[in-house]
Amino acid sequence: MTSDLAGLLNSPDAARVGAVLVIDLAALVANWRDMADRAPGAECAAVVKANGYGLGDVAVATALWQSGARSFFVADIEAGVRVKTALPQSRTLVLHGVPAGTEAELSARGLVPVLSSLCEVERWGAYARKLGRKLPALIHIDTGMNRLGLPPAELDRLCNDPAGLLDGIDLQAWMSHLACADDPTNPFTVEQLRRVRAALARLPNAPVSLSNSAGIFHGTDYHFDLVRPGIGLYGPNPAPWAPNPMRPVIRLLARILQIRDVAPPDTVGYDATHRVAAPGRVAALGMGYADGYPWSLAGKGVAMVAGHAAPLIGRVSMDLLTADVTGVPDHLLQVGGWADIIGPHRDVDQVAKEAGTIGYEVLTRLGARYHRIYING
Ligand SMILES: *Cc1c(COP(=O)(O)O)cnc(C)c1O
16 A cells, blocks of 8 residues: 555545445556557547446546547436546546437537437438537447447448438447457457458448457457557456456555454354354444345355455445454554455456356445545546
8 A cells, every 4th residue: 555545545435425435547647558559550449337347437538538538428418418528638538329309408518429220310410400500429330249330221221322321410430349359259240340441331421449358458450540448458468368468556545443352152244144163353444235236146255354365255345344353463453444345456357256246346336435546546
């Protein structure tokens, strides 16, 4: 722990909450540069949807903007307005597109929708013609995900009359999205690339965007003009078939609220699920499932107190965790001290594995209650 961080953890703000989320902006920026370097011919955007994967979208986007990122993807207009207001010169792209009735706000705010259907393409084009100026957009073509994007029949219609359908639209890129990029052996990724190329051959020329974080690792064929990393920026391994090349970005610390001696036949926590096996000590920590820490993690994982392992025991409560701190030497254990829940000893991917989920979910569920401390900004 840097002395800097020690000071922040002792601050009056930190004292008001049970747990603190430390976000290393230098590591975030290093991860964005790493992604940009892997796709040297392309612009490297940053996906900051879901409140910057739980880390704070404006804080994340601002740090990346200062390091050279210019394009930011968000999910909805609400987030788009937040990011664009903080960074008026940025290109802020809205993945959910242009729902009916939002044309005026999107265009007035200078947001760029990602259009996923011909209906949306026509809506945006019509509004542009009404304004008498071109409006920027990306167009998302589905190549097999069957989630968002123009389905094949709509793509055919677009290919038959691009000039008419794109009238009024300042087309900034064709976009598609990979379904299986995190599995290098899945042939569907190659098939999607083939479909992208087949579509491009029938469409007017414009920049192209295909790859998320994992896609970037599939090589230059997948980079095109604009890459869209999300998860890798925030530390989890975007290419799980190899050791994690990204730097860890977050550290989650919970306050030690109380320490007690226990001995058999004591039990700990709700439903008395944890039975104490030998005399020892238990600490109550100030976070729980209401902070997005999965209830399914009961009895799993290890916290770290002053460099000593403290297994997490018993049920996860709403606002509390319990840890076996028997192995922590007396002079290092104190009420008001901190226990690392996510940190160098246990990264986001490890927590996800223990909980039977993915790093994306662990990050995006990080609670609103945590006091967020940004370091190395
Ligand atoms: C979420 C998302 C991304 C980023 O994906 P990661 O796997 O987090 O890198 C890119 N493009 C689209 C369309 C997305 O929805």
